[in-house]
Amino acid sequence: MKFEDIKSKIKNLQLIGEGWRGEVYRGYLDNQELAFKVASEEQFIPNIQKEAQILQIINKYGIGGKLVLAGEDFIAYEFIHGQPLKKVINKENAKTLISQLLKQARVLDKLGINKEEMHRPYTNVLIDDNLKVYLIDFERSKFSKNLQNVTQLIQFIIGEGSKYLPEFDKEKLIEAAKVYKKNKTEENFQKILDILHIRD
Known part of the structure; x- marks a missing residue:
């Protein structure tokens, strides 16, 4: 599953940050407010996948944004109001x-x-x-x-x-x-x- 596959299902989608490895969006999926980090180029997809792997581990210790979804080229975690x-x-x-x-x-x-x-x-x-x-x-x-x-x-x-x-x-x-x-x-x-x- 790629970000493009779910993009149309995300309500109030807005770009909130850009880096050279990826873009960060905010929006609602299934009534849950999430942040979506999307690889800007194919070469950065492994970085996104590694971040998903790390979040799965550290979330157990209350660290990081809570991972909700990990796709091929994106991750989605609970939006942090901070x-x-x-x-x-x-x-x-x-x-x-x-x-x-x-x-x-x-x-x-x-x-x-x-x-x-x-x-x-x-x-x-x-x-x-x-x-x-x-x-x-x-x-x-x-x-x-x-x-x-x-x-x-x-x-x-x-x-x-x-x-x-x-x-x-x-x-x-x-x-x-x-x-x-x-x-x-x-x-x-x-x-x-x-x-x-x-x-x-």
Whole structure:
């Protein structure tokens, strides 16, 4: 099943985003509000299919948009009513948001999925009205042994993210990240949370 096969059945279909790998639409299928990500060219179909595979896995852990349909050249997931992290994050909510991001990054590390873009979460994280964090855009993700989700996110925390968070010891965090990179245990992850004063 291709996107063209169901396009006529989608109500209020509108283009809401374009990238060089695909287009994102919003619309209603069987009275369900969905986002449709469609490969822009045939060469990008494997990226869309891989994203479907990854969403099926991570959805079990409450991560990502909930996959509803996976076609040959598209995926459809529940539309997320949210805003980009950059528009939402402030000194009052940063600890809540970054705590969720770190814990989701930790799950991805444990699952062996490298998202590739955790050092710049402004571009691929949505926040809903309840301050729930949604990771989006997994087409660049890959199954890997070289997992960098938590350590990439720490790059963001030490840089841009630090201006929103209560004061913490950056040197200690850098050292803790190095230790975690070598040995990704729960104990070493907990040390990262402790330095950031985040309770599990």
